[in-house]
Amino acid sequence: MERELLERLLVGDDEASVAALAVLRCGGSYVVWEGTTASEPLALIYGRRLRHTRRRRVETQNLAGAVELLGRHQRPVRLGQIRATDGSWTFMLFLTEDGGRLIACTGVRRTHV
Template sequence: MTRDDLSELLAEQTQACGPAREALLSGGTFGVWSGLVPTNQLFRTYRTRIRIAQKRGRATLGLTETVGLLERTEDELLRIGWIDTTDRAWAFTLFLNAKATTVLACAGVALSLHEMS
């Protein structure tokens, strides 16, 4: 998947999608894994990540919203993508359909203890 392809898939699915798209278009690193993961596994993993981020005082974008979307999604297999900002301050996780033609949700976690600008 190219940078342009991925940027076209990022709309307003969650509040993190806009900043993720900006990070991508600003030269951030990105990728999409080829494997598929069941949504129920992703739901449990990312529900735990909310607690970890809160405990560590990390700012998040769209993480709670994404977990809600994963919880409501039936037993689908999803592909996971990522975008890191050029300054490595934020990491975004993307949840795409199995064919990687649609972004269902996007979540961001600050890698440093600063707020998103």
């Protein structure tokens, strides 16, 4: 996926999408993987991650919202990732099957930079 297309998909107003777009525009690395994954197992996995990050007080952005949106999506999801150049944040992107729309975005602050 071209960087410009990914920038257009990150036009949401949630904090994670805004931050991911800023990281991307500042030269962050990104990947959008081929293939798809069912949204229901992803909602369960990221629900566990939400509980884990809360217990450990790890800073996240829009993780609860992403879990909710994945749980409601009911269709396959394409995954992507954006990493800050300094390694301080990693953002996960959940896209529609064709990669044409952003379903949700979540970020986690990396503690071991």
